[in-house]
Amino acid sequence: xxxxxxxxxxxxxxxxxxxxxxxxxxxxxxxxxxxxxxxxxxxxxxxxxxxxxxxxxxxxxxxxxxxxxxxxxxxxxxxxxxxxxxxxxxxxxxxxxxxxxxxxxxxxxxxxxxxxxxxxxxxxxxxxxxxxxxxxxxxxxxxxxxxxxxxxxxxxxxxxxxxxxxxxxxxxxxxxxxxxxxxxxxxxxxxxxxxxxxxxxxxxxxxxxxxxxxxxxxxxxxxxxxxxxxxxxxxxxxxxxxxxxxxxxxxxxxxxxxxxxxxxxxxxxxxxxxxxxxxxxxxxxxxxxxxxxxxxxxxxxxxxxxxxxxxxxxxxxxxxxxxxxxxxxxxxxxxxxxxxxxxxxxxxxxxxxxxxxxxxxxx
Numbered sequence: 001x002x003x004x005x006x007x008x009x010x011x012x013x014x015x016x017x018x019x020x021x022x023x024x025x026x027x028x029x030x031x032x033x034x035x036x037x038x039x040x041x042x043x044x045x046x047x048x049x050x051x052x053x054x055x056x057x058x059x060x061x062x063x064x065x066x067x068x069x070x071x072x073x074x075x076x077x078x079x080x081x082x083x084x085x086x087x088x089x090x091x092x093x094x095x096x097x098x099x100x101x102x103x104x105x106x107x108x109x110x111x112x113x114x115x116x117x118x119x120x121x122x123x124x125x126x127x128x129x130x131x132x133x134x135x136x137x138x139x140x141x142x143x144x145x146x147x148x149x150x151x152x153x154x155x156x157x158x159x160x161x162x163x164x165x166x167x168x169x170x171x172x173x174x175x176x177x178x179x180x181x182x183x184x185x186x187x188x189x190x191x192x193x194x195x196x197x198x199x200x201x202x203x204x205x206x207x208x209x210x211x212x213x214x215x216x217x218x219x220x221x222x223x224x225x226x227x228x229x230x231x232x233x234x235x236x237x238x239x240x241x242x243x244x245x246x247x248x249x250x251x252x253x254x255x256x257x258x259x260x261x262x263x264x265x266x267x268x269x270x271x272x273x274x275x276x277x278x279x280x281x282x283x284x285x286x287x288x289x290x291x292x293x294x295x296x297x298x299x300x301x302x303x304x305x306x307x308x309x310x311x312x313x314x315x316x317x318x319x320x321x322x323x324x325x326x327x328x329x330x331x332x333x334x335x336x337x338x339x340x341x342x343x344x345x346x347x348x349x350x351x352x353x354x355x356x357x358x359x360x361x362x363x
Contacts, residue, residue, distance in 0.1 A: 004097040005104055007163070007228075008068040012075070014227045015219060015292060022192065022243060025217025025267035026250025029339035030276045033332045038321040045314045049325050051261065051284045052148055052185045052209060054089065054119045058310045059325055060274055062090035062302075063212075063265050063286035064123040064150060064189070066107075068097030073107040078295040080114035082302035086310075089119030091150055091189075091286070095140040096128055105143060112144045121187060122146035126153050127165035130174045134181050141184055149182060150189040150212060151175065156246065157191065157221035160239045162232060172206065179207035190214030192221050192266060194247025197255035197346070210261040212286065215249030217267030219289055250280055251342050254353070257281030260363060271312020275320075279328040281357050329358040 014020060047058040062079050066072040076092060083090045092111055098104040111120055122140040129137060129151050141149050158164035179186045188195075188203050189212035195203075200211060226239035247255075249266035256262045257280070264277035268287040277285050287309070294301040317323070320331045333354045335343065343350050 004100060005069045008066060008093065008097055009071050010228060011224060012066050012072060012292070014224050015289060016296065018227055020219050020223045020227075021267070021289070022216050022218070022220035022223065022246070024244070024248055024338070025215065025273075026248035026339040026342070027217070027267070027273055027276045029335060029337040030250060030280065031334040031336070032275070032279070032316065032320050033334065034319055035321045038318055040318065040321055040323055042314065042318045044323045045317045046324055047310060047313055047317070049284060052119075054147065055087075056089060056119070056284070057087040058313065059278060059284040060268075060306065060309050060313070061088050061119070061284060061286045062291045063288035064091030064093050064121070064152070065288050065292050066093040067095065068093060068104050068107055070104075070107065073110050075292065075295045076107060077110045077114050078299040078302050079291060080111045080118070081299035082306060083118045084115040086303060086306055087118070088306060089121070090115070091121045092123050092144060094123050094125050094152065095143060096125060098143060099136065099139050108144050119147050120144055121148040121150050123150045123152060123189075126151055126155075126171055127158065127167065129178060130167065130171050133174070134178060137178055137182055141182065146184060148185040148187055148209070150187040151178065152189045152191050153214075154191040154221060156193045156242060157225060160222045160225040160235055160242060162229070162235060172202065175203065175208065176206040185209035187212055187263070189263075189265075192216060192219055193245060194249065194252035194266070195256050196247060196252070197258065200256040200259045204259045208260070210263060210283070211256045212263035212265050213249060213252035213256050215252040215264070215266030216244065216246035217249045218265065220244065248339070248342070249277070250339055251346070253277055253280045253282045254343060254348065255346070257283070257357075258362060271309045271314070272316050274309060274313045275316035275328060278325055279331055279333060279357065281329070281361070330356050
């Protein structure tokens, strides 16, 4: 069985070198009604948002990606520099490797070194939280002086991964205990297969602060594990079969944002994707693969990637006559095709939903 640190660099290299994205975020079936005469100026558009008590210059942050191997330190450093300068935020990858081996800590602590004022969230896996409890989570938070902690759910990956931990009983009680005892906000984060309305309601009752939907349509971690399966033909074939398993990002945003502040992650690639996700109910968005590909080229490239997304968002807001992010909830949408069918079958009035999403929130 490979060490956690070795797996981390394998995952990064696969994401950089292979085609590992799944199909269909659901955002493909969302269209804005263009406002031909916005009656505002582009300079009037304010992309700033408040989330978990923090003020961000724009509603887009770097999703948790990496750390835990010496070769990942530079990646986290470059992302940290960018989010510090742009007043955004970021998550780190799973900190298990550094908790198990303190020699790997600097691949995570570099983030706080270069982003002393930015919003940074820690990241631990549900299997480790279930087994080791509050002390494990506190160590992750303290390691990077984190402003929040994400507990990631990656059971789709675990059932394909040769080293996977496939024990999931008792997790809800573990989450409840962490949310009650930890000093920072707790985010429950999926990693590519989405979160349903039913689970969102249950998770809200545990006392967590936010959900990151991690929907289908971005990186497929089942797909990543296909490239790690080696000679194990069974796991390789299962990875292929489950490559596109999950709840599309757009559906998951609609379902989760009824209950709790929601981060839209999973195939967010452009400022238009950000605008659509916010319009469907997300509080903020995060993206991983585009930032990762930029980060290996330097901090300036990360800044360029973020700026392109933010400028795209600004123009989408201008062309829908929105001066503030919250106004996107009132912009009329066209929801067609597969997403329309999914939401209808899930019990949503798509006509009403397309007119306004603001009234759906209960927080």
